Amino acid sequence: MSGLTPGFADPVPDAQAWFRALLEAMARPGRIQRVAALPQAPAPLAPAAAAVLLTLADAETPVWMDAGPGAEEWLRFHAGCPLVAEPGAAGFLLAAGAMPELAALDAGTEEEPHRSATLILQVAGLETGRGWRLTGPGIGTEHRLSVEGLPGGFLAAWAANGRRFPRGIDLVLCAGDRLAALPRTTRIEGAG
């Protein structure tokens, strides 16, 4: 317990600011958001990924993560969320290492597609203005997004995720203190 670092400095406004960033990210896929208020998360948690979990996770949301015991203790203390061992049982997943297979996660049902998992994926870099061409709801004509550090085969897995709409996984990409989101409706073309 002695090594535990703080979460949000001011939980109410900080969580609100991060939620608005997330809402904006989800509503405008591929646009990068950042918030000045960062939690002091233990490595290997990226500050943005940690902030997303503090904003959304609580006792009602089973979380899966692969960031090690230090990060697990930190999150359990600050968010009070149950941690699960099985990726398919989680409402939120945080992947700091290898990306879990999208097909193995909870995609919701046809009647209740909102009961699907949100995958928070830590990546090496995010940049707008080049890379993928994104289209879909939330995008006027197209957004460009370049993501560094995604596994090979990601585009095929993402396309498969989109084909089962309205079921599907929503993705939050975090690099350091920046984040961008890809809801299940976003179509990706071109190379990242």
Next chain:
Amino acid sequence: MTALGYNFGYLDENTKRMIRRALLKAVAVPGHQVPFGAREMPLPYGWGTGGIAVTASVIGAGDRLKVIDQGADDTTNAVSIRRFFAKVAGVETTERTGEATIIQTRHRIPETRLREGQILVYQVPMPEPLFRLEPRVSETKRMHALADYGLMHVKLYEDIARHGHVAMSYNYPVLVGGRYLMSPSPIPAFDNPKMDRMPALQLFGAGREKRIYAVPPYTAVKSLDFEDHPFRPARADAPCALCGSRESYLDEVVVDDKGGRMFVCSDTDYCATRQTQREAAE
């Protein structure tokens, strides 16, 4: 300053988190109704509790809030809700559409085109567009899952067969993103085209029915119709008696007991701005 004894935005943080999770999923599946736990509010269901819960979960200290009721900023409901948030969130409020970051609305979309960075929050009495045709929630859920909206098309067809046109002047059903049938809340059909590819984010909260749904920016919102009976929004055939607008949605106001009446803009901010401009030009 926030009033003492209240959390920022009135709702507790657990409730806000639950609503925030619902909002994110609602944005991810445009037009799909996401259930949420509606909390007791200091006003009864039917007065905009769903919209208030959404606004309370979204709003921050830096936001500027506008609230309209049937287009008007100065009606009881609008004034009370604006005052409520000024008290429990300490936010600035405005009557200007262009200056607001969050606009909570009951039954209208402002005439001024909304832009990116704005959020439009609708108060919704009945989120289920099919409820008059199929009262069982278990059935409507399945119809949404299967995108089986034949029943609504039959209703439109019967309207045309009986009346020669679709007899719905408000709450006219729309198809969102080519997939989900959605109730636009009881806005006039006149406002439906404004929802299509709107640059602002649209959030819908139904407190009594405990549903949240959303339309992301630039998303196709199509009013249901037939090729030979295209959707035609109705507007009173008159200019506004105060500002002269021929484009805005009009309210009919009875002015005496001898059948006298006038038509005025329902959007008070739009009308007042036009009147000021006209005076300045003279």
